[in-house]
Amino acid sequence: MNQEPTKDYNPPTTSSQASLGPLAKKLMEIKGEIRGIDLKSDADFVIKERGKEGLNKVEEELKEVGYPVEYEKLETMGFYPGGLKALSLLAIKKALNFNDEKIREMGSHAIKVSFIVKIFIRYFSPISKFFFKESPKIWNKYWTAGEFIPVELDEKKKYAIVRVKNLNLHPIYCLYLEGYFSTFAHLVTGAEEINIEETKCVFRGDQYHEYLIKWK
Amino acid sequence: MEIDKNKNEDKISILLEDLDSLKSYIEDLFSFLPLPVCFISPIGVILEANPAFEKISGYKIDEIIGKPIEDIFAKEKTKEIFKEAEEKGSVSAREISVFTKEKKEIPVSLSIIVRKSKEGEISGYFIGLFDLTDIKTYQKNLEEEAKDLQDSRSALINILEDVEEARKSAEKEKNKTLAIITNFSDGLLVFDKEGRLSLINPQAEDFFDVKSRDIINRPILELATFPTIEPVVRLVGGEIKGVFRKEVQTRKDLVLEASTIPIMREKEKLGTLIILHDITREKTIERTKTEFVSLTAHQLRTPLSAIKWALRMLLDGDLGKITEEQKDFIEKTYKSNEKMIELINDLLDITRIEEGRYLYQPILTNLESVVQFVINSYKEEIERKKLKFEFKKPEKKLPVMLDVEKMRLAVQNLLDNAIRYTPPGGQVTISLKHAKGEKEIEFLIKDTGVGIPEDQQERIFTKFFRGVNVMRMETEGTGLGLFIAENIIEAHGGKIWFESKENVGTTFHFTLPVKEEFTGFLKEF
Numbered sequence: 001m002n003q004e005p006t007k008d009y010n011p012p013t014t015s016s017q018a019s020l021g022p023l024a025k026k027l028m029e030i031k032g033e034i035r036g037i038d039l040k041s042d043a044d045f046v047i048k049e050r051g052k053e054g055l056n057k058v059e060e061e062l063k064e065v066g067y068p069v070e071y072e073k074l075e076t077m078g079f080y081p082g083g084l085k086a087l088s089l090l091a092i093k094k095a096l097n098f099n100d101e102k103i104r105e106m107g108s109h110a111i112k113v114s115f116i117v118k119i120f121i122r123y124f125s126p127i128s129k130f131f132f133k134e135s136p137k138i139w140n141k142y143w144t145a146g147e148f149i150p151v152e153l154d155e156k157k158k159y160a161i162v163r164v165k166n167l168n169l170h171p172i173y174c175l176y177l178e179g180y181f182s183t184f185a186h187l188v189t190g191a192e193e194i195n196i197e198e199t200k201c202v203f204r205g206d207q208y209h210e211y212l213i214k215w216k
Numbered sequence: 217m218e219i220d221k222n223k224n225e226d227k228i229s230i231l232l233e234d235l236d237s238l239k240s241y242i243e244d245l246f247s248f249l250p251l252p253v254c255f256i257s258p259i260g261v262i263l264e265a266n267p268a269f270e271k272i273s274g275y276k277i278d279e280i281i282g283k284p285i286e287d288i289f290a291k292e293k294t295k296e297i298f299k300e301a302e303e304k305g306s307v308s309a310r311e312i313s314v315f316t317k318e319k320k321e322i323p324v325s326l327s328i329i330v331r332k333s334k335e336g337e338i339s340g341y342f343i344g345l346f347d348l349t350d351i352k353t354y355q356k357n358l359e360e361e362a363k364d365l366q367d368s369r370s371a372l373i374n375i376l377e378d379v380e381e382a383r384k385s386a387e388k389e390k391n392k393t394l395a396i397i398t399n400f401s402d403g404l405l406v407f408d409k410e411g412r413l414s415l416i417n418p419q420a421e422d423f424f425d426v427k428s429r430d431i432i433n434r435p436i437l438e439l440a441t442f443p444t445i446e447p448v449v450r451l452v453g454g455e456i457k458g459v460f461r462k463e464v465q466t467r468k469d470l471v472l473e474a475s476t477i478p479i480m481r482e483k484e485k486l487g488t489l490i491i492l493h494d495i496t497r498e499k500t501i502e503r504t505k506t507e508f509v510s511l512t513a514h515q516l517r518t519p520l521s522a523i524k525w526a527l528r529m530l531l532d533g534d535l536g537k538i539t540e541e542q543k544d545f546i547e548k549t550y551k552s553n554e555k556m557i558e559l560i561n562d563l564l565d566i567t568r569i570e571e572g573r574y575l576y577q578p579i580l581t582n583l584e585s586v587v588q589f590v591i592n593s594y595k596e597e598i599e600r601k602k603l604k605f606e607f608k609k610p611e612k613k614l615p616v617m618l619d620v621e622k623m624r625l626a627v628q629n630l631l632d633n634a635i636r637y638t639p640p641g642g643q644v645t646i647s648l649k650h651a652k653g654e655k656e657i658e659f660l661i662k663d664t665g666v667g668i669p670e671d672q673q674e675r676i677f678t679k680f681f682r683g684v685n686v687m688r689m690e691t692e693g694t695g696l697g698l699f700i701a702e703n704i705i706e707a708h709g710g711k712i713w714f715e716s717k718e719n720v721g722t723t724f725h726f727t728l729p730v731k732e733e734f735t736g737f738l739k740e741f
Contacts, residue, residue: 048276076239076240077235108278109278118263121257121264121339123333123339124257124259124263125257125258125259125337125339125340126337186261186282187261187281188257190257190261
C-alpha cells in the first residue's frame with residue numbers, strides 16, 4: 001500500500017476506473033500537497049459517524065478509483081498530494097451518502113481534533129493579532145499550495161472576511177472549508193452562533209474563494 | 217547544490233518524523249492520563265480535552281471542543297477560581313462541580329495553570345481535575361457514620377442521663393424503702409431467689425439477737441444454726457414456703473407471727489420477703505384473758521351445776537309439791553341455767569382450743585354414724601318447726617379417723633344453726649359424699665334460712681360473731697358455735713367453707729380426709 005508521503009507517492013495506473021475515476025485522475029494532478037493529519041481527520045469523522053465499517057467502505061471506494069488509501073497508515077505530519085483531500089471527501093460522500101451538511105461537519109470536526117491548530121492555540125488571543133498574523137501560518141502548516149488571506153476583521157460588528165487563493169481543488173472542499181472556518185471562528189470568538197457564506201468562489205468564476213464569517 | 221538539497225530534504229524528513237513522534241508522544245500522554253485535563257482559551261472556550269475529561273463530562277470530544285466553560289462548571293465559582301488563577305499564576309485543588317451531559321453533578325478538585333505568551337499575555341488555561349465522587353461518597357459515609365455515632369453518642373448520653381436519673385430515683389426510692397424497712401416495727405427478712413438472705417432490718421436483728429453482717433448472704437438453711445432463727449426456718453422450710461400469719465416462738469419471751477410474701481417482677485420470682493410481727497403482748501393478753509375466762513368458767517360451772525340439780529329436784533317434787541305457777545317459773549329458770557351451762561361449756565371449749573388443751577382422741581369410724589347421731593337428737597325440734605328434712609348418704613361408707621365427741625359437737629353446731637335460723641316449713645338437707653375420688657369425704661348442710669348478710673360473711677368464723685339479722689330475730693345463741701366447729705374440722709385436717717345469700721339460705725361444707733390421709737394430721741394431736 002502506498003501510504004508514504006508525496007515524495008515517494010506514485011499513483012498507480014489504474015486498470016479499473018469507477019465513476020470517480022476520471023475526476024480522481026484530474027484531482028491528483030493538481031499541484032500542491034496537504035498534511036496527512038488533515039486526511040486522517042476525515043477517517044476520524046467517518047469512524048465517529050459510521051464506525052470502522054464505514055471507513056472500510058471509503059477505503060474500498062478509493063481503491064476502486066485507483067487511489068487506494070489506508071488512512072490509519074498515513075503519517076500525520078507527512079505531505080500527500082493535495083488532490084487526495086478532495087478525492088477523500090468525494091469518496092466519503094459517495095460511499096456513505098453524506099450530504100453537504102455532513103461535509104461541513106467534517107471541516108468542523110477537523111479543526112477540533114487538529115494537532116496543528118493546537119500548536120496555534122497559544123496565539124488565539126488577542127483575536128486581531130491572531131487573525132492577521134497567525135492564521136495564515138496555520139494554512140501553510142496544512143498546505144504547500146494555495147494562500148490564506150485574512151482580509152477584514154471587525155470585532156465590534158462581529159464579522160470577518162477571509163480569502164483562499166490559488167487553490168482550485170473541488171467545490172466539495174469549499175463546503176469543507178465553510179465548516180472549518182466556521183468552527184475556527186467559534187473557537188476564537190467564543191460566539192455561540194456563527195454564520196458563514198462563501199461570497200466568492202473560483203468555481204463560480206471568481207478569482208478566489210472568499211468567505212464572510214459573522215458571529216453573534 | 218544537488219547534494220545540499222538532498223541533505224536538506226533528509227533533515228526535513230528527520231524533523232517531520234521527530235514531530236510525528238512528538239505528536240504521538242503528546243497524544244499518548246494526553247490520552248492515557250487518568251486525570252481529566254482540558255485547555256481553555258482566554259475567552260473561556262474549551263479548546264482541548266483528553267479522554268478522561270470526555271469520560272467525566274459525558275461529552276464526546278467534538279462536543280466538548282468549543283464549549284463555553286460555564287457549560288461544564290458552575291459559572292460564579294469558575295469566575296472566582298479563574299480570577300485567583302490569573303492573579304497567582306496557578307490555583308490548586310479548588311472544589312467545584314462538573315455538570316455532565318446527563319445533567320449530573322460531579323464534585324471535582326480543580327487545578328489551573330495560566331498559560332502566557334512570550335509577551336506575557338494570557339493565551340489560555342490548563343485545567344486538571346480530580347474526581348471527588350468516591351472521596352465524597354466516602355466522606356458522606358464517614359459523615360453519616362459520624363452522625364450515626366454522634367446520634368448514638370447523644371442517645372447513649374440520653375440513656376446514661378436517664379439511667380442516672382433512674383439511678384438517683386431508684387437510690388432515692390431505695391433510701392426511702394430502707395428508711396421504711398429500718399424503721400418498720402415488724403421484722404423483715406428478704407431472701408433472694410437462691411434463698412440467700414439479702415436484707416434484714418434492725419427489728420429482725422433484735423428479734424433474733426443477731427447482727428446483719430453475721431448472717432447476710434447466707435442460705436436460709438444455714439441460718440437454722442442460729443437458735444433464735446431456727447424456729448422460723450423450721451416454719452418456712454428451706455424452700456421458703458408460703459405461710460400467712462403463723463405463730464412462731466423464737467425465744468421464751470418472744471412470739472412472732474410470720475408471713476411470707478413472694479417478691480415478683482411480672483412472672484419472675486425475685487425472692488421472698490418474710491414479715492415477722494411481734495405478737496408477744498397480744499399473746500400474753502390473750503393468754504391472760506383465756507386463763508381468766510377458763511378460771512371464771514370453772515368457778516361458775518360448779519355453782520351452776522348445783523343450781524341445776526337444785527332446780528331439778530324442785531321440778532321433780534323431791535323437795536315438796538310446787539304449784540303450777542312455781543313450776544313454770546322454775547322451768548324457765550332451769551332452761552336459763554342450762555343455757556348458762558352451755559355457754560360456760562362453750563367458753564371452756566374455746567379456752568381449751570386457744571390454750572392448745574383441746575385434746576382429740578381419734579378413732580377409726582365413719583362420719584355417717586356421727587351425723588346420724590346428731591340428727592337423731594334434733595328430730596323433735598325438726599318436727600316441731602315442721603321442717604322438711606333430708607339426709608343423703610353415699611352407698612359406701614368411707615373410714616375416717618374422728619374424735620367422735622368433738623365431731624358431734626361440730627356437726628351439732630352446724631345443724632343447730634340450720635334449724636334455728638330456718639323458718640317453720642323450710643327445708644334442711646344434709647348430704648355426705650365422696651370428694652377427690654375417695655380421698656376425702658364431704659359434709660354438706662343446706663338450709664332455706666335467713667342467710668348471712670354479705671358484708672358480714674368474712675367474720676362468720678370469729679368468736680362471738682352473730683349476724684345482725686339473726687340477732688334481731690333470735691336473742692339466744694353465743695356466737696361461738698362456728699368458731700368451735702372450724703377449729704374441730706381443721707384439727708381433723710379438714711376444711712370448712714360456706715355459701716350464703718340473705719333470705720335465700722346457707723350451705724355449709726366441710727371435708728375430712730379419709731383414713732389414708734390421716735397419718736399427717738395425727739401428728740398434730
